[in-house]
Amino acid sequence: MAGQHWEAVAVEGLNRAYAAASPQELLAWAVAQKIQFGLASSFGAEDVVLADMLARVKPNGTVLMLDTLRLHTETYGVVDATRARYPQLDLRVYYPDMAALDSFVSTQGYNAFYQSMDNRKACCGVRKVEPLARALAGLDAWVTGMRRDQGTTRTDIAHFEIDDVHGGMLKLNPLAAWSSDQVWEYIRANDVPYNPLHDVGFPSIGCAPCTRAVAPGEDPRAGRWWWELDPDAKECGIHIGYDAAGNAVVQRISKA
Numbered sequence: 001m002a003g004q005h006w007e008a009v010a011v012e013g014l015n016r017a018y019a020a021a022s023p024q025e026l027l028a029w030a031v032a033q034k035i036q037f038g039l040a041s042s043f044g045a046e047d048v049v050l051a052d053m054l055a056r057v058k059p060n061g062t063v064l065m066l067d068t069l070r071l072h073t074e075t076y077g078v079v080d081a082t083r084a085r086y087p088q089l090d091l092r093v094y095y096p097d098m099a100a101l102d103s104f105v106s107t108q109g110y111n112a113f114y115q116s117m118d119n120r121k122a123c124c125g126v127r128k129v130e131p132l133a134r135a136l137a138g139l140d141a142w143v144t145g146m147r148r149d150q151g152t153t154r155t156d157i158a159h160f161e162i163d164d165v166h167g168g169m170l171k172l173n174p175l176a177a178w179s180s181d182q183v184w185e186y187i188r189a190n191d192v193p194y195n196p197l198h199d200v201g202f203p204s205i206g207c208a209p210c211t212r213a214v215a216p217g218e219d220p221r222a223g224r225w226w227w228e229l230d231p232d233a234k235e236c237g238i239h240i241g242y243d244a245a246g247n248a249v250v251q252r253i254s255k256a
């Protein structure tokens, strides 16, 4: 079932009206609209902040997790800690389609992502992109933890966007204007459970075989698919769609 469709002019107006809004105010806006929305969470620092904020404005709010079956043990640990801390949150876990995954692994191999960008995108497609489409089906909006200073692919994200990759639903980025320091101040001030890999140099955490620690001062996304040299390609297809030729198709963004 399709969710609510959003008009560009309305979303541009929201960006103007809420340009200076706090993340909490943006989540409260979503609750007040009585729209169906979910927080897409990889349980990184930004996502655990948003889960804490969501639990305060909507205790039974929906959190969407994609279990790629290749996550770090530490990530599963913070998922369990989050469940324990916020038992009322509606945590929905989506797994890859096992037939599609079996077909991919049996023909390309378990570690095919190291061989080519096409294989990497195909793996992300099976383990992340298709499950996310299932997770978002029927929702009016989704919430992400994306911030503008996370890397070259994210410098111009807005608080409110129309997600053309997922049928024109609303995409809400409450932390778009926040810095990493603000994220960590919030985690410490509120004793939010977080992934301990952040303490050993992982600013951005994805699947275990595709994430490594970065050096101080390095691009925060540099540890993702580190063997790929193009910084503008460090997205998995969740936030940037790919056309049939494998070229990135950036969704329309309604700037503030």
Ligand code: SF4
Pocket (backbone or CB within 6 Å): 068, 070, 113, 119, 120, 121, 123, 124, 125, 127, 128, 206, 207, 209, 210, 236
């Ligand atoms: S991040 Fe790596 S293991 Fe995870 S889905 Fe993408 S290519 Fe596959």
